[in-house]
Structures are given as structure tokens and as C-alpha cells.
Amino acid sequence: MTRGRKTSFRIRLTPAQRQTLLVWQGATNISAGRARRARIILLLADGMTVTDIAATVGMSRRHTYKWIQRFVQEGLEGLEDKLRRDRRIKPLPPYLREQPSNLDRG
Numbered sequence: 227m228t229r230g231r232k233t234s235f236r237i238r239l240t241p242a243q244r245q246t247l248l249v250w251q252g253a254t255n256i257s258a259g260r261a262r263r264a265r266i267i268l269l270l271a272d273g274m275t276v277t278d279i280a281a282t283v284g285m286s287r288r289h290t291y292k293w294i295q296r297f298v299q300e301g302l303e304g305l306e307d308k309l310r311r312d313r314r315i316k317p318l319p320p321y322l323r324e325q326p327s328n329l330d331r332g
Contacts, residue, residue, distance in 0.1 A: 235294060237271045244271070246302055263293045263305040270294060 239247070250256060250264035262283050269279045280290040296304035 235270060235276065235298075237267065237294075237297070239267070239271045243302060244268070250305075257307055260305060260307060263297075266290055266293050267297050267305070 247264040247268050251261050251268060253261060262285070265283055266279055266285075269282065270276070274282070276287055276290055276294070280287045283290070293305065298304075
């Protein structure tokens with residue numbers, strides 16, 4: 227049984243988009259996240275509410291809306307994995323590396 231109110235989002239997929247999303251949903255060689263995002267869009271296109279979609283795919287409504295919005299704005303490219311910022315520790319600047327040590331190592 228459907229819970230919640232009907233969503234105002236209506237997405238019409240082209241046959242090519244639907245085929246791509248179906249392939250992503252069932253593929254084993256892509257990230258699980260992209261497969262889940264494909265499922266979100268397919269369920270929305272089939273008329274399911276956002277609340278039910280979120281419960282079905284195991285995501286919060288907030289994140290479900292985020293992926294729907296990305297799809298609306300960017301199409302299939304919006305669902306692909308994005309590279310994250312480089313989170314490695316940056317080396318110290320030279321003026322901090324070359325400070326004399328005043329520690330007594332004796």
C-alpha cells in the first residue's frame with residue numbers, strides 16, 4: 227500500500243534513458259551506489275512516492291530528493307559517481323618544516 231502523499235515530481239524517461247537505468251540497476255560491474263540511484267529514478271518514473279522510494283532503497287528522503295534533483299538538472303550524468311576532493315594530508319609549508327628543534331634529545 228502506498229504511504230504518504232503523491233509526489234509533485236513527474237519524470238518521463240526516454241526509451242534510451244530507461245534502458246540505461248535498467249542496465250545500471252542490474253549490473254555487477256558498477257558501483258552499488260549508482261545502481262541504487264538508477265533504481266530511484268526508475269521507481270519515480272513508475273509513479274512511486276518519494277517516501278516509498280526512500281524506504282525501498284534504504285535511503286533518507288533527503289538523499290533521495292538530492293539524487294532526483296541531480297537527475298532533473300544533469301540527466302544520467304548526474305547519477306554517476308563524482309570524484310571526491312583530495313583528502314590526503316598536505317605536506318607542511320617549508321617555513322614550518324625547517325624550524326629548529328629546541329627539544330633536548332639527551
